[in-house]
Amino acid sequence: MPSVPVAPASNLMSIAPRPDLVFVRGRGAFLFDERGRGYLDWVQGWAVNALGHSPPVLVAALAAQAATLINPSPAFHNAPAARLASLLARHGALDRVFFTSSGAEANEGAIKLARKWGRLHKGGAHEIVTFADAFHGRTLATMSASGKPGWDTMFAPQVPGFPKARLNDLDSVARVIGDATVAVMLEPIQGEAGVVPADPAFLRAVRALCDARGLLLILDEVQTGCGRTGRLFAHEHAGIEPDLMTLGKGIGGGVPLAALLARTRFACFEPGDQGGTYCGNPLACAAGVAVVETLLADGFLEGVRRVGARLRRGLAELSRELGLGEVRGEGLLLALDTGRAIAADTVVAARDAGLLLNAPRPTVLRLMPALNSTDAEIDTGLALMREALRAVAGR
Numbered sequence: 001m002p003s004v005p006v007a008p009a010s011n012l013m014s015i016a017p018r019p020d021l022v023f024v025r026g027r028g029a030f031l032f033d034e035r036g037r038g039y040l041d042w043v044q045g046w047a048v049n050a051l052g053h054s055p056p057v058l059v060a061a062l063a064a065q066a067a068t069l070i071n072p073s074p075a076f077h078n079a080p081a082a083r084l085a086s087l088l089a090r091h092g093a094l095d096r097v098f099f100t101s102s103g104a105e106a107n108e109g110a111i112k113l114a115r116k117w118g119r120l121h122k123g124g125a126h127e128i129v130t131f132a133d134a135f136h137g138r139t140l141a142t143m144s145a146s147g148k149p150g151w152d153t154m155f156a157p158q159v160p161g162f163p164k165a166r167l168n169d170l171d172s173v174a175r176v177i178g179d180a181t182v183a184v185m186l187e188p189i190q191g192e193a194g195v196v197p198a199d200p201a202f203l204r205a206v207r208a209l210c211d212a213r214g215l216l217l218i219l220d221e222v223q224t225g226c227g228r229t230g231r232l233f234a235h236e237h238a239g240i241e242p243d244l245m246t247l248g249k250g251i252g253g254g255v256p257l258a259a260l261l262a263r264t265r266f267a268c269f270e271p272g273d274q275g276g277t278y279c280g281n282p283l284a285c286a287a288g289v290a291v292v293e294t295l296l297a298d299g300f301l302e303g304v305r306r307v308g309a310r311l312r313r314g315l316a317e318l319s320r321e322l323g324l325g326e327v328r329g330e331g332l333l334l335a336l337d338t339g340r341a342i343a344a345d346t347v348v349a350a351r352d353a354g355l356l357l358n359a360p361r362p363t364v365l366r367l368m369p370a371l372n373s374t375d376a377e378i379d380t381g382l383a384l385m386r387e388a389l390r391a392v393a394g395r
């Protein structure tokens with residue numbers, strides 16, 4: 001007999017409307033609730049489960065590391081952190097790494113590093129140009145760097161020093177650059193804004209502008225990095241490299257892990273400037289090693305691009321069939337614009353049908369399947385989406 005569902009815990013602070021479901025188990029592309037019902041999961045912990053739920057390679061790495069050494073404190077070296085840093089440094093010019101437990105904390109580190117560099121090398125310049133509708137996290141500084149409507153007053157006063165420009169509008173960037181500017185910070189694809197890509201040409205122009213004005217280019221690849229777009233890092237699509245970059249979400253495969261990367265010449269933290277009790281702990285870093293080694297295995301990223309193209313084709317067909325809007329994104333970070341404000345209702349209808357989706361905007365459905373999804377799983381998800389969208393669009 002399946003047990004009777006328990007009422008979701010009422011001692012938790014309410015920070016999000018949650019359905020009356022408790023998920024008790026995950027396996028690959030699927031999540032299972034306490035009644036044993038399976039759901040194809042295209043949320044995957046908000047794009048954190050890069051390899052799906054509880055992939056064997058991650059379970060083995062965590063079990064082995066947990067039995068060996070969980071946390072010697074950040075005051076001592078540990079092997080998994082060194083190994084993960086060297087794996088990341090091998091794939092570009094950013095060869096100094098600081099590990100954190102969340103994307104927001106990695107972005108805080110990037111902001112601090114840029115401000116310190118400005119103090120040392122740019123006459124105290126400290127302003128970081130950021131963008132309307134950007135999302136960089138939920139600490140005070142990263143909320144201030146974000147451009148979500150309403151966030152400027154929600155926990156006022158803001159942290160100052162984050163003038164706003166508009167994505168894909170180079171003039172709007174140039175206009176806010178002044179003597180106090182030290183950096184430009186942006187997401188290669190604005191995820192929370194509804195999967196809005198920066199044009200590759202815009203990214204190249206921002207890179208050139210930063211070079212011309214002696215500014216740091218900071219890319220927040222917390223959502224777009226670690227294979228999500230079909231390349232290890234999304235900036236590879238534009239053929240540029242940042243000076244600082246943050247990673248998060250997928251890097252830990254579901255375990256809290258994030259990273260700040262910098263070119264050596266900008267890595268100006270000195271002892272005492274930065275730290276954190278959990279920063280670079282071997283348990284989280286062992287998870288990161290397992291994930292990144294998998295991403296770098298022969299053919300893996302090619303597989304992400306292939307399956308991503310299949311999903312994109314299917315979404316475009318759905319859009320044509322049901323008269324919806326555009327399909328945006330790259331690799332397996334995709335969105336379907338529903339045109340009308342039916343995204344939230346579609347999330348509910350899809351869940352009833354057995355598919356978990358996310359609606360970051362009233363008119364946007366965001367798809368973040370596991371990077372190792374199979375063709376069959378993509379086709380199943382598309383069929384369930386069609387069923388849900390038909391039901392909701394026909395109301």
Ligand SMILES: *Cc1c(COP(=O)(O)O)cnc(C)c1O
Pocket residue numbers: 101102103104105107135136137138187191192220221222223224248249258
């Ligand atoms: C999720 C996200 C963050 C914040 O990461 P947390 O781990 O939730 O703190 C920052 N930037 C981007 C682009 C994100 O998608």
